[in-house]
């Protein structure tokens with residue numbers, strides 16, 4: 001837990017969660033995370049923007065106390081997910097007169113998830129203003145970054161955008177403010193890839209809303225604050241664009257080396273053809289690394305042995321996950337090794353309905369790849385290079 005003075009009358013409460021290693025029981029957090037809340041003290045009123053995870057609610061209350069805050073008039077809820085709203089019920093218990101300021105959808109979700117009573121809410125709409133006395137908050141709806149109710153709060157006089165998850169990163173650090181480092185870029189990209197990527201079409205309009213405000217600082221609710229907003233805005237513009245790289249993401253599982261043999265051969269042939277490769281063994285994969293590669297890869301290849309007449313469960317899991325993340329990948333290939341039959345290829349294809357690009361002719365072989373299979377793999381490598389050329393990547 002930490003408190004930090006951002007400017008006169010504006011404070012950060014950074015609830016550091018160094019030891020957290022998994023989010024949503026799904027997303028690895030190699031560098032922990034933070035839940036950032038902000039206190040803005042006007043001449044007349046004091047506002048708290050977001051709070052902390054339910055797990056850290058007591059710590060959060062202590063931090064508020066450490067700042068010497070003896071009254072809170074408004075709790076601004078930019079997002080209903082419990083990692084930011086979880087401490088709100090405790091805040092409302094302590095500051096009985098405080099009202100939760102949020103949009104109708106967020107209020108509905110807060111009532112559903114946290115059972116906050118109806119009379120605690122003051123509902124705002126797009127572009128509404130809240131005057132704290134010399135500090136004015138403007139509320140702008142930014143739906144689907146990454147829930148339907150997400151909003152951004154702008155502090156007009158200081159040109160600060162409080163964006164909650166939008167532009168955030170799972171990175172526990174006491175370097176609370178950044179100008180943009182490779183580490184922060186990487187953490188923000190990982191965050192985008194795991195959480196925001198499926199909504200890239202909606203994000204574009206929301207970036208515009210933030211840019212129009214001409215922020216001097218972007219304060220997300222995870223990870224460091226951006227002193228140079230263009231660092232993270234430009235990164236987001238790149239990630240949401242249709243652009244992909246001359247990169248093949250090879251996702252494979254191998255039980256008795258047949259698939260591994262094929263993958264190593266294909267990897268070399270791709271390199272020989274001038275194509276970049278990221279190869280991931282799914283039995284030791286980091287979900288975040290795979291998600292990040294899905295943003296960049298022009299081609300995905302899934303290679304799996306046959307298990308109980310279908311694909312290996314790890315190949316099924318990662319294909320299903322790729323489908324959920326809706327990558328902008330243009331080409332897809334499936335490689336399968338079998339002993340006596342099965343429908344691994346059909347099952348994998350059916351798991352990826354969101355893939356709208358071109359599916360290469362799947363390659364299957366019995367046991368260890370034979371000469372015919374190696375020939376097909378070699379031709380697949382040249383086809384991929386040719387396709388990457390056609391779309392201007394090579």
Ligand code: FEO
Nearest residue numbers: 079081083084165
């Ligand atoms: Fe950081 Fe969507 O919660």
